[in-house]
Amino acid sequence: MKITKAAQAGASESSDILIMVMPNEEGGIKLELDSKGVILKQFGKQIEKVIREKIEEMGVQDIVVKAKDKGALDYTIRARVQAAIERAI
């Protein structure tokens, strides 16, 4: 699946995550995660894993994802990634 434009979903509010996606001209999946230092240290890898799993599940290949996390649980991350990608198709 190819995304054709930039889009975003979610919010920069407590327990949520703001996901911004855009086509990656260089190819592949590029992920940039922005969160509080302590959260990034403790949960950064898990957040990244959830985002990557959702992207792969949706069959998206060339994508840049920028994520601004405010303490979102896995289910919120999955929902916001899916919404952003569906809006970008």
Added chain:
Amino acid sequence: MKQYRKSILFVSGNNPKMLQDAPIFGSDGVVFDLEQAVAVEEKDSARLLVKEALRFLDYSGVDVIIRINALDSGYGEQDIELIARERPFAVMIPKASPEQITKIESKLAKIELEEGFPAESIKLIPVIETAYALQYVHKIITSSPRITGVFFNAEGLTADFGMQRTKKGEEIIYARSRIVVACRAEKLNAIDTPFLDSNDYEGLEKDCYRARNMGFTGKAAIDGRQIKIIHDIFD
């Protein structure tokens, strides 16, 4: 009487924190609102969030009710298609009419068959919030065996009539009476409109007594702090 007899707590379907906190206040039911509480441009995102929440969070101690968008809004069908597959306790139908209920019922029957759910396991709760629904309330509540009760939305009804809402609620006495008689005759839950000033506990108490003494089985809440008072009075 079925479950969610005394209280239902409304939360926005697009707010993760509210979805996570919803079960902790002890209400009989929680209503994840995809309609009024969600802006048009966020309908898709809220629908996905509620779907994921139903898969991920533990709502085993509470009846999960999804207020979908009306079918004629262009969002209702997608709400049902995505959410019903997670098997909520019930779907709440805004601007209820017998025609809309028939359409929703056939969609639910198809999904239940495809997913292997027992037939008629997903219940329906029509919202009475239009003059039409009030006039035909008995026809509405007897239009499907899935219907377990009714939610009276006074804000919607008074807007439909162009009336001003007051805390005392004299303007909704007839509507409350008509709904209660229909529900009691069919032994269904009758859930009264929420009291919107969440900091006025005395006002909430008075409004609960009024609704209880008219025959409502319970009351909707818009804030978890309202649940205790509602339960004390509708016990």
